[in-house]
Amino acid sequence: GESVGLHLPTLSVQEGDNSIINCAYSNSASDYFIWYKQESGKGPQFIIDIRSNMDKRQGQRVTVLLNKTVKHLSLQIAATQPGDSAVYFCADNFNKFYFGSGTKLNVKP
């Protein structure tokens, strides 16, 4: 369910390291997933999506992994850069209005 009122979980990584951000979804009927990135003071932006007939999809420096068995989604960012510092949200087409609380990624120089 929603985590209204809870502060964002935070992941701190060193510049150049890889980052892994996790997301759990609740409904097995969900078959399309999106990751959004929200930088400070801005609206969320689309990063990458994946359909349920795939278990992995790669973009530029980002990879999304989907494990339908445990209803888990992860976003991997390779060689994390300071510009990757943001809040990351996942969304699915079943609960397409629910973005969850997100994860705040802090990249340390």
Place this chain on the structure above:
Amino acid sequence: NAGVMQNPRHLVRRRGQEARLRCSPMKGHSHVYWYRQLPEEGLKFMVYLQKENIIDESGMPKERFSAEFPKEGPSILRIQQVVRGDSAAYFCASSSGTASYNEQFFGPGTRLTVL
């Protein structure tokens, strides 16, 4: 192709005043979504509209809040008699709505401060 436009970007109101937030969707998009975000929290869905219709308002407070998306012009989120707890960032998103997989494109948000 301009993205989703929101105005004003910052709005200051005193308690008891009305706040009107505007959202112009991307060209060709007929579906609009409004979200509220408190500092250090996630997006909270408020309302989903298509032209001239409210499709889902399950996230809207029962009182003081209303939304519309007229046939012509932007979508409006209206907050009457604002209170300090209404201070937040309000984001609008739009989608084409032509497929079951509809990426939402977000605007820059309106930051409402209630004094």
